Amino acid sequence: MSDSTQSPTTISNIGVAMFTIADQDAAIAYYTQTLGWELRSDVAFGDEGGNRWVEVAPPGSAARLALNPPMGGTPGGSAIGVDTPDVEAEHARLQASGAVKTGEMMGGDGPVPKMFSIEDPDGNHIWVVQSA
Numbered sequence: 165m166s167d168s169t170q171s172p173t174t175i176s177n178i179g180v181a182m183f184t185i186a187d188q189d190a191a192i193a194y195y196t197q198t199l200g201w202e203l204r205s206d207v208a209f210g211d212e213g214g215n216r217w218v219e220v221a222p223p224g225s226a227a228r229l230a231l232n233p234p235m236g237g238t239p240g241g242s243a244i245g246v247d248t249p250d251v252e253a254e255h256a257r258l259q260a261s262g263a264v265k266t267g268e269m270m271g272g273d274g275p276v277p278k279m280f281s282i283e284d285p286d287g288n289h290i291w292v293v294q295s296a
């Protein structure tokens with residue numbers, strides 16, 4: 165049931181699926197060498213040393229697959245990423261609802277897009293990402 169006083173979502177696309185993997189280098193090799201996908205991004209990410217933002221995709225695909233180590237150091241907990249043309253407005257909208265558990269804004273430096281996370285009641289994550 166929707167509330168007619170709330171603004172409609174700014175989310176426009178499911179742009180990034182995120183898989184939890186054990187070894188980013190082995191996963192890159194599998195997706196690029198075995199499956200023939202393209203490596204779209206492999207850059208340092210976050211405050212903790214050694215984290216990398218890695219994306220692969222089939223040639224010509226707009227959607228990407230992020231290859232992430234376990235979130236919070238725990239296996240599992242895969243996530244999806246959704247695109248929005250205004251990540252800050254969407255963050256403010258969701259925080260104002262009071263009904264959505266949102267993470268802090270992060271990224272926005274270099275090739276890493278600005279983003280924040282939403283945690284659903286089951287502990288799954290949706291990363292809301294500034295679209296290019």
